[in-house]
Amino acid sequence: MTGTSLSPDRPGSVPTVVHVRCTGRSYPVLIGHDILDGLAALLKEHAPAARYALIADENVANLYASDVTQALQASGLLVTRHTFSAGEPSKNRDEWARLSDELTDAGVGRDGVVIALGGGVTGDLAGFVAATFMRGIGVVQVPTSLVAMVDASVGGKTGVDTPAGKNLVGAFHPPQFVAIDPGVARTLPRRQRAEGLVEAVKHGAIVDRDYLDQIEGLLPEALDGDAEAIRTVVTGSVMIKARIVSEDENEAGLRQVLNFGHTIGHGLEAASDFELSHGVAVGLGMILEARLGERLGVTKSGTESRLTNVLRRLGVPLELPDRLDKDRILRFISRDKKARDGVPRYVLLEQIGATFHSIDWAQQVSESDVRAVLF
Amino acid sequence: MTGTSLSPDRPGSVPTVVHVRCTGRSYPVLIGHDILDGLAALLKEHAPAARYALIADENVANLYASDVTQALQASGLLVTRHTFSAGEPSKNRDEWARLSDELTDAGVGRDGVVIALGGGVTGDLAGFVAATFMRGIGVVQVPTSLVAMVDASVGGKTGVDTPAGKNLVGAFHPPQFVAIDPGVARTLPRRQRAEGLVEAVKHGAIVDRDYLDQIEGLLPEALDGDAEAIRTVVTGSVMIKARIVSEDENEAGLRQVLNFGHTIGHGLEAASDFELSHGVAVGLGMILEARLGERLGVTKSGTESRLTNVLRRLGVPLELPDRLDKDRILRFISRDKKARDGVPRYVLLEQIGATFHSIDWAQQVSESDVRAVLF
Numbered sequence: 001m002t003g004t005s006l007s008p009d010r011p012g013s014v015p016t017v018v019h020v021r022c023t024g025r026s027y028p029v030l031i032g033h034d035i036l037d038g039l040a041a042l043l044k045e046h047a048p049a050a051r052y053a054l055i056a057d058e059n060v061a062n063l064y065a066s067d068v069t070q071a072l073q074a075s076g077l078l079v080t081r082h083t084f085s086a087g088e089p090s091k092n093r094d095e096w097a098r099l100s101d102e103l104t105d106a107g108v109g110r111d112g113v114v115i116a117l118g119g120g121v122t123g124d125l126a127g128f129v130a131a132t133f134m135r136g137i138g139v140v141q142v143p144t145s146l147v148a149m150v151d152a153s154v155g156g157k158t159g160v161d162t163p164a165g166k167n168l169v170g171a172f173h174p175p176q177f178v179a180i181d182p183g184v185a186r187t188l189p190r191r192q193r194a195e196g197l198v199e200a201v202k203h204g205a206i207v208d209r210d211y212l213d214q215i216e217g218l219l220p221e222a223l224d225g226d227a228e229a230i231r232t233v234v235t236g237s238v239m240i241k242a243r244i245v246s247e248d249e250n251e252a253g254l255r256q257v258l259n260f261g262h263t264i265g266h267g268l269e270a271a272s273d274f275e276l277s278h279g280v281a282v283g284l285g286m287i288l289e290a291r292l293g294e295r296l297g298v299t300k301s302g303t304e305s306r307l308t309n310v311l312r313r314l315g316v317p318l319e320l321p322d323r324l325d326k327d328r329i330l331r332f333i334s335r336d337k338k339a340r341d342g343v344p345r346y347v348l349l350e351q352i353g354a355t356f357h358s359i360d361w362a363q364q365v366s367e368s369d370v371r372a373v374l375f
Numbered sequence: 376m377t378g379t380s381l382s383p384d385r386p387g388s389v390p391t392v393v394h395v396r397c398t399g400r401s402y403p404v405l406i407g408h409d410i411l412d413g414l415a416a417l418l419k420e421h422a423p424a425a426r427y428a429l430i431a432d433e434n435v436a437n438l439y440a441s442d443v444t445q446a447l448q449a450s451g452l453l454v455t456r457h458t459f460s461a462g463e464p465s466k467n468r469d470e471w472a473r474l475s476d477e478l479t480d481a482g483v484g485r486d487g488v489v490i491a492l493g494g495g496v497t498g499d500l501a502g503f504v505a506a507t508f509m510r511g512i513g514v515v516q517v518p519t520s521l522v523a524m525v526d527a528s529v530g531g532k533t534g535v536d537t538p539a540g541k542n543l544v545g546a547f548h549p550p551q552f553v554a555i556d557p558g559v560a561r562t563l564p565r566r567q568r569a570e571g572l573v574e575a576v577k578h579g580a581i582v583d584r585d586y587l588d589q590i591e592g593l594l595p596e597a598l599d600g601d602a603e604a605i606r607t608v609v610t611g612s613v614m615i616k617a618r619i620v621s622e623d624e625n626e627a628g629l630r631q632v633l634n635f636g637h638t639i640g641h642g643l644e645a646a647s648d649f650e651l652s653h654g655v656a657v658g659l660g661m662i663l664e665a666r667l668g669e670r671l672g673v674t675k676s677g678t679e680s681r682l683t684n685v686l687r688r689l690g691v692p693l694e695l696p697d698r699l700d701k702d703r704i705l706r707f708i709s710r711d712k713k714a715r716d717g718v719p720r721y722v723l724l725e726q727i728g729a730t731f732h733s734i735d736w737a738q739q740v741s742e743s744d745v746r747a748v749l750f
Contacts, residue, residue: 132546
């Protein structure tokens with residue numbers, strides 16, 4: 001498996017390690033129960049620093065940040081805490097600027113490291129703070145949401161939203177390492193676990209039919225928060241994601257397949273003013289982009305219904321909410337980052353487990369075809 | 376010369392080409408009279424794009440942007456123009472955000488390229504827009520100030536200032552290419568040419584005594600704007616800078632030598648609320664850091680006076696202005712990006728043409744020694 005390797009899954013607290021290759025180096029993704037208990041040792045080994053700046057939203061800070069901070073300080077590390085209001089609306093340039101200034105005031109220098117403790121919003125926002133602080137300092141990703149565990153924390157994408165759309169400014173900034181405790185997912189609301197599992201379904205849909213078959217049977221337990229089921233899903237998804245981003249860090253080629261469901265999905269998210277969560281929007285986006293592919297004759301017939309059946313087990317919406325203004329969705333889609341020459345592009349499946357490729361991994365599709373599946 | 380090569384300097388309009396190595400690729404710095412006449416062809420060859428966003432301050436836009444834009448459009452390229460108020464105060468996060476949004480509105484996508492036409496402020500600001508726009512698009516540096524030609528346009532440093540200090544947020548984002556017309560320097564005020572020549576003096580001081588001897592004789596003509604003298608200085612400085620940044624792109628080691636004069640220099644600039652120009656501040660910074668090195672016994676005695684004699688020919692200030700609050704200077708210095716464990720660091724010379732090295736290229740110095748040279 002190019003760029004990745006997997007240590008045997010031994011009993012006890014020995015974590016599974018998946019290596020991700022990026023420009024000039026590689027970094028480990030460590031997955032293990034209670035791995036946060038050993039965070040200080042991991043920081044000393046993989047991300048030594050004069051000072052650590054722990055960034056978390058207020059919810060996560062209340063749950064975990066005190067324990068984590070105290071444990072790190074007890075191990076002799078200098079740590080300051082920096083928080084922001086939970087939720088996607090905080091992923092903006094003002095919060096990025098405020099957090100950057102907090103780091104300056106706290107005396108963090110070029111020899112500092114950011115610890116991003118939280119879900120996807122935290123990973124993106126804190127990652128962008130690290131990417132740009134004094135032209136870039138290290139970041140450690142400690143995902144606490146299932147979406148972030150299976151997807152967002154691996155691969156180095158960071159950024160914030162602008163009024164015109166999601167992630168319109170940002171940077172590729174690979175972490176020093178990623179530490180995932182699958183047990184943390186047990187404490188999440190069921191709905192948030194469902195959103196993470198949507199991304200795992202995506203991983204199977206784009207490159208690995210066997211993985212989709214494997215996790216389909218595990219979805220009920222994973223949805224209930226069973227730690228072993230979560231660990232299996234997280235490990236499988238991280239391995240797929242690691243293989244893809246190791247091959248194409250900057251999304252010039254293969255990495256685009258990870259955007260399946262995301263062209264329409266981002267449009268739905270933005271058009272709902274982020275009332276639709278990312279996971280729900282991507283689930284709907286996958287169904288609609290499968291329908292689009294079938295309509296265009298590039299996706300094997302029956303793919304949409306297979307995806308719908310899997311996603312039904314997760315209890316996420318399977319139909320476009322009537323309240324969404326479809327012209328507004330199209331306007332947001334037209335500003336998508338994947339657009340070329342101003343024409344938005346879509347990742348289309350060939351069938352479950354294989355992405356369609358023709359010149360590129362993302363295809364330009366006429367707006368009339370997109371309208372036909374949306375309206 | 377590691378990472379660089381130099382084409383023979385042939386007569387006519389054939390440019391000199393210096394290659395700079397950066398992660399995974401290299402880029403050319405093209406130096407030639409009237410090189411901007413051929414910019415469209417250079418863009419097509421070295422930075423093909425669906426759209427170009429030309430960023431310039433209002434002064435430079437008035438002087439050059441119409442001609443450049445029209446020439447590019449006449450060659451069939453899609454170009455939009457984006458301007459900001461001239462001067463260091465524009466190098467801030469608000470202007471960065473506004474320009475980014477202008478690019479979005481203009482339909483620039485991931486397949487777009489930024490053209491940074493102007494001095495150091497433009498290169499830093501437009502470069503940071505490019506570094507972060509949709510997680511990074513290409514940038515072409517077209518320096519019009521002598522400081523930017525000899526120094527700032529090469530090496531990929533981009534960023535903006537924050538209330539706490541200069542360049543406190545930014546990114547390393549190497550350009551697709553750099554195009555330098557030395558003739559443009561003729562149109563600058565003499566004072567601005569002097570500031571550029573200060574950086575050229577720095578290049579000689581840190582690594583190349585022969586180069587310092589060579590340009591010392593040329594300083595009067597270069598100060599007058601003689602195009603051949605300017606071309607000689609620009610080419611020599613670009614070769615030195617290219618060699619250094621090719622060896623150490625991210626300033627982990629050797630590249631730090633380029634910060635000679637800059638620890639105190641940045642402190643002076645900030646403490647004067649940017650009344651002191653960068654060039655003037657660095658000139659003073661070099662004199663004071665040479666004095667500091669001599670005081671500490673690491674810099675050969677006589678180095679400060681040699682530097683003072685060279686800088687005297689440029690007509691830049693050789694003494695610290697009385698109006699500057701020295702405690703305020705020290706406060707700004709203490710936040711310098713080169714600090715480690717919160718202690719600022721200084722690049723010290725061994726002698727003219729050689730930087731002192733001990734464990735690292737930058738040294739921690741006690742505040743009392745810094746006070747002794749400042750007060």
